[in-house]
Amino acid sequence: xxSVLHLVHRKTAGGIRTEDEDIRPLYRTLIGVHELASLxxxxxxxxxxxxxxxxxxxxxxxxxxQNSPSSGRDQATNKLFELYMGAVALQCGEDLxxxxxxxxxxxxxxxxxxxxxxxxxxACKVLHGPSPQGFVDHLIKGLDQIDRSPADVGVVAFNLKxxxxxxxxxxxxxxxxxxxxxxxxxxWSDPAAPFHLLVSEMEQLGxxxxxxxxxxxxxxxxxxxxxxxxxxxxxxxxxxxxIEGRPTPSSVRALNFQTxxxxxxxxxxxxxxxxxxxxPDSPTxxxxxxx
Numbered sequence: 001x002x003s004v005l006h007l008v009h010r011k012t013a014g015g016i017r018t019e020d021e022d023i024r025p026l027y028r029t030l031i032g033v034h035e036l037a038s039l040x041x042x043x044x045x046x047x048x049x050x051x052x053x054x055x056x057x058x059x060x061x062x063x064x065x066q067n068s069p070s071s072g073r074d075q076a077t078n079k080l081f082e083l084y085m086g087a088v089a090l091q092c093g094e095d096l097x098x099x100x101x102x103x104x105x106x107x108x109x110x111x112x113x114x115x116x117x118x119x120x121x122x123a124c125k126v127l128h129g130p131s132p133q134g135f136v137d138h139l140i141k142g143l144d145q146i147d148r149s150p151a152d153v154g155v156v157a158f159n160l161k162x163x164x165x166x167x168x169x170x171x172x173x174x175x176x177x178x179x180x181x182x183x184x185x186x187x188w189s190d191p192a193a194p195f196h197l198l199v200s201e202m203e204q205l206g207x208x209x210x211x212x213x214x215x216x217x218x219x220x221x222x223x224x225x226x227x228x229x230x231x232x233x234x235x236x237x238x239x240x241x242x243i244e245g246r247p248t249p250s251s252v253r254a255l256n257f258q259t260x261x262x263x264x265x266x267x268x269x270x271x272x273x274x275x276x277x278x279x280p281d282s283p284t285x286x287x288x289x290x291x
Contacts, residue, residue, distance in 0.1 A: 003029045024170055024185050024238065027249040031238045032065030034281070035251055039087040042280035048096040055083035055101050067236040067253070069162045072128040076101075081159045081234075082110040082124045088255075089113045089122060091277035092270065092291045108149040109142065115270050115291050121151030121226070126159040130205070132212030139221070139231060146226050153267065157232035157255075160205060168201070169194050169252060170239040187240040187247035194239035194252045202235045206258040219260045229261030232271070234278075253278055 007026045043049055062076025066084055070077040079101040090096050093115035099108050109121035123142030127135060135158070142156035173184040188194055210218055222229050236253035255275045263271075273291035 001033065004033050022172070022185065027240075028068050028238045029065065031249060031251045032067045032236075035067065035236065035253070036064055036084070038281035039084065039278075043087055043090045046090055046094075046096075048090060048094060051096045051098050052083060052086055055079060055086070055098060058083075058101055066159065066161055066234070067238055067251070068166065070126075072162075078126045081126055084234075085122055085124050085157055086111050086113075088274055088277040089115070089120070091280070091288065092273040093120065109145045109151060109154055112149065112151060115273070116266070118152040119150055120270065121146040121149045121154030122232075123154065123156045124159070125156060126162065128162045130163050130208070132209050135209045136213070136221075143222060143225050143227050151226055154227045155230065155232055155271070156227065157234055160202060160233055160235045161237075163205065164198070164201060164235055164237055166237045169197050169237040185240060185247075187242045189242050191241040191243065191250075194237075194241065194250070195254070198235055198237055198252050199254050199256065202233050202254060202256045203258075206233055206256065210258065210260065222260060228263050228267045228271075230257055230259040230263055232257055232274070251281075 003026065007030055040052075058076045058079055062078075062080055063070050064077070064080050066081060082098060082101065086096060086098050089111055090113065093113040095114040097112040099110045109123040111120075111122035111124065113120050113122075123145045125138040125142055127138065138158070139156055146154035146156070171186050173186040219229060233256040234253075235256065236251070238249060239252050240247050240249045242248070255278050257271045257275070269289065270291045273289050276285065276289055279285050
């Protein structure tokens with residue numbers, strides 16, 4: 001928060017000369033804080049908001065931002081991804097329970113919530129490298145946690161913040177004919193361009209992870225378990241686009257569902273609701289889809 005206030009003060013005091021420094025880290029922090037605040041404000045009146053409090057206390061211990069890489073030794077940051085997913089899920093369901101961030105036994109998925117008439121379990125995993133074997137190990141661990149829990153159905157959610165190419169989604173100028181030296185952050189002329197770039201990169205990463213295994217092997221790993229035949233990929237990265245002729249920093253994020261088999265319409269409705277819930281601050285977001 002001090003970083004955000006410092007940025008606001010600098011803009012008020014005379015602006016920021018983008019040709020003198022790379023301002024992307026400053027705005028990455030601003031955007032990340034806004035993302036978290038938007039999610040929390042969206043559910044602030046929920047009777048189950050108290051379930052998030054133990055994770056909220058971790059804000060003093062780790063990097064809360066989910067739009068930039070973090071150290072694998074920062075366990076508080078990994079636990080804060082559970083806070084994000086809990087805040088997302090609470091927009092679609094009720095009776096939220098989060099695994100204790102300080103005394104986790106590892107037997108339950110990180111998020112348990114009732115959506116519709118079923119108890120869902122969401123196992124949250126943060127990938128710290130592109131190793132397909134690491135992905136498979138985390139997937140199996142998450143599947144086991146869901147199977148051991150009271151959940152009726154579940155899904156494993158992976159955070160890709162440590163392996164996304166953030167500098168490609170918000171590159172330095174020149175871009176699209178914008179002049180400037182190597183320290184000038186670029187702004188996309190097409191507002192949809194950074195989102196499409198993020199989704200494309202996430203899909204590519206998902207396909208590469210799946211392609212590591214023999215055909216059908218990933219399906220066999222999940223089949224017969226409580227989990228749906230697929231997994232979630234969370235991706236978030238700041239960028240900037242031209243809006244009314246001015247470069248404007250923006251938040252780009254997506255929740256991508258990678259299927260490895262047939263998924264029921266009932267389960268797909270829940271996934272659609274979770275995808276809808278990651279953008280509580282969007283002025284064009286419609287009403288909550290039925291889950």
